[in-house]
Amino acid sequence: WGNRTSDIDVRVLLHGYDLVWWNGEMGAYEVDPNVVLDLVGVEEEETGNRTYTFMLQNDLQYSDGTAINAWDYAFSLLLTLSPEIAEIGADRLKNSGAKAIIGSEAYMNGPADRLEGVRVTADNTISITLDGEFLPFFFELALLSCTPYPRSEIAPGVQVRDSEEGVYLDGDFTAALLAETINGADGYRSHPKVVSGPYTLKSWDGTTAEFTKNEYFKGNPSNEIVLIDNLTYTSVTNETM
Numbered sequence: 001w002g003n004r005t006s007d008i009d010v011r012v013l014l015h016g017y018d019l020v021w022w023n024g025e026m027g028a029y030e031v032d033p034n035v036v037l038d039l040v041g042v043e044e045e046e047t048g049n050r051t052y053t054f055m056l057q058n059d060l061q062y063s064d065g066t067a068i069n070a071w072d073y074a075f076s077l078l079l080t081l082s083p084e085i086a087e088i089g090a091d092r093l094k095n096s097g098a099k100a101i102i103g104s105e106a107y108m109n110g111p112a113d114r115l116e117g118v119r120v121t122a123d124n125t126i127s128i129t130l131d132g133e134f135l136p137f138f139f140e141l142a143l144l145s146c147t148p149y150p151r152s153e154i155a156p157g158v159q160v161r162d163s164e165e166g167v168y169l170d171g172d173f174t175a176a177l178l179a180e181t182i183n184g185a186d187g188y189r190s191h192p193k194v195v196s197g198p199y200t201l202k203s204w205d206g207t208t209a210e211f212t213k214n215e216y217f218k219g220n221p222s223n224e225i226v227l228i229d230n231l232t233y234t235s236v237t238n239e240t241m
Contacts, residue, residue: 006235010209015149021221030221033221034221056124056126066194074120074160077146078107078118081107084177088175092108101128114166117129120167154181154188197217198226199213200213208235209233211230213228
């Protein structure tokens with residue numbers, strides 16, 4: 001939920017398959033080849049807006065074996081930019097690319113209920129349009145960073161739909177729902193049961209977290225796989241560290 005070092009560590013363990021990654025050797029952001037089968041096209045309008053269309057790999061899976069597709073990425077963007085998630089305490093602008101997506105301001109703060117700059121044209125194809133006001137930008141691909149989240153865990157019964165005006169959430173998507181599924185005692189914020197990263201969370205008691213290998217994780221952009229089956233991550237003081 002926050003950006004302390006420990007929060008970031010845990011997110012990297014649990015959540016993976018971002019559309020883009022930082023290649024330290026090249027000093028640039030690149031498309032993750034384990035996630036994206038093909039960057040189908042980059043279209044630039046006269047306004048300077050730029051649309052990236054991604055065709056995703058067909059073998060992406062969550063830790064419970066269910067498929068990950070373009071609708072999961074659209075849901076992630078709709079969730080993390082939604083007014084509803086802000087109502088339960090989230091800082092939406094921590095999503096670094098958020099304000100660069102066309103229509104994000106209108107979706108975040110009203111009156112739009114659709115995210116204009118995101119379209120799902122097939123189960124494995126998603127397009128994201130960046131506002132020309134933010135371009136050119138050397139780290140442009142970083143604005144497209146997006147990790148999938150399981151709709152079944154966070155917004156059960158809610159569907160993601162596509163329209164000419166952009167993607168939107170169809171169903172009973174409310175702050176009250178998120179307060180239960182995310183912020184509840186056993187909610188996704190502290191006890192995510194279905195994840196996309198190299199590890200799954202076995203237990204968390206407020207001090208110590210136990211992680212185990214995610215058998216469905218196929219590797220990071222460097223094709224590295226999990227070699228340590230179980231991890232323990234615990235809070236310690238400077239004196240006993």
